[in-house]
Amino acid sequence: MNISILVFGGDHFLATLPDRLRDASTFSVEAIANVNQAVSRIQIKPPDVIVVQASLDGSMELCRWLKEQTKLSWIYCILVEDTPELLAFKSQFGREWELEMTCAALRQGADAYIWQQPKQKTDNPPAEETANEQLLLAHLSVGLRKAQKYRDLVRTNDLLTAISLADSLTELKNRRALDGDLPRHIQKARSSETPLSLIILDVDYFKKVNDSYGHLVGDRLLQLLSHRLRHNLRFGDTPFRYGGEEFVIVLTNTTCDEALLVARRLNRVVSEQPFAINNKLAINVTISVGTACLQPEDDTKGTSLLERADQFLLQAKAAGRNRVIGCSRNMFRKASHLQAVS
Structure with a gap:
């Protein structure tokens, strides 16, 4: 199944994401940096996974809005923390403060919260994926499984609905x-x-x-x-x-x-x-x-x-x-x- 990814972020943020996200045979990626445009896009054509740039205005509001929508709450929302000040605090205040920030992000609507130092793109051959990139790809796999289960559930519900509305003897509607x-x-x-x-x-x-x-x-x-x-x-x-x-x-x-x-x-x-x-x-x-x-x-x-x-x-x-x-x-x-x- 080709997994649809909506990236709520700018071009520079998109460039820091793992190279494997650009595999067109696996992922279909679209980037939007305006929160209103992102909401409209989600309502018209819901993606399987949303990757959100935390430093962008409206990022946390988008996560909260998504989880308030009953028909869209299945979409897996990954919040990637790239705010320079918070990344600096992370090294200063240690693991306990990082966990507190993670818990707060999850409570507010994110399904995953990843701390990631932006990867600088160079002309050199790509290095091995960092631990944070591997974590992001792992969460994408979780989102894929969740999306597949949702689609299976929709198909099952559609089948049960069709059965409940059909007369078994004549095959007409009941x-x-x-x-x-x-x-x-x-x-x-x-x-x-x-x-x-x-x-x-x-x-x-x-x-x-x-x-x-x-x-x-x-x-x-x-x-x-x-x-x-x-x-x-x-x-x-x-x-x-x-x-x-x-x-x-x-x-x-x-x-x-x-x-x-x-x-x-x-x-x-x-x-x-x-x-x-x-x-x-x-x-x-x-x-x-x-x-x-x-x-x-x-x-x-x-x-x-x-x-x-x-x-x-x-x-x-x-x-x-x-x-x-x-x-x-x-x-x-x-x-x-x-x-x-x-």
Whole structure:
């Protein structure tokens, strides 16, 4: 893994760092000497390790700020003490004073605090790395391990999140995913002033399938239905398994009338061809569908939108099943007219 290093320091400080830091196959190094620019860079593209020049204005503030950021606190911060006065005090006051300064730096936010006499660059061949340079490289190795563990944790969390939001049977998003996605779709539709609709559909007489053929056949039927729905939706339409044999489809940039057209097409796609469970069994099923479109008075979570679509679904089932009922543009025009008359 190529480790990303941000050096908060000047050009002279950068030149005193170990030569091995310039190995492009191992390290990607960038130097910034302004604290505000460093903060912006960290927020946009967090590095794995930060090497901080202690004598530079804002150095300790940068370390403290970094550890206060929960999402960035994993970044390994190495504070390199190069202040001439403190380096002089170090030799004067001895080991105990050095340890006190180190403890203070660690308490304030640094992960490592290294006392380093700046190395003077000459035209002579490079000498062996000093003990302080070896210590700095050792801390870089610690930072690399920490960054790798963080990346592994992020990947694991992403995987667990994906599992928690997916329906294991149909491989569609589940109801929990809908609870998170629908408010975002509503916010985006309102901010961009675009229409938003959704469909709720239910498999007609699904209980008879389970009672007649068993739950394994019922599960296989739901898998085949999900596959057929998914491959007959438009780009941007998102299907969810809402629960049992009930599904929700969020239709972005879709008006009431367009949602009815999509629902009727899905109703036809499901009913026109049997579902082949195996070589010996094919089952004909139909669906009942309710549609609804986002209105200004709907809540931000989508509860009222879902409830309205569900009411239309109940009407479709009560009217004999295998049909689509939903709101239309004319319906809302009529409602607005009645409200104005009253």
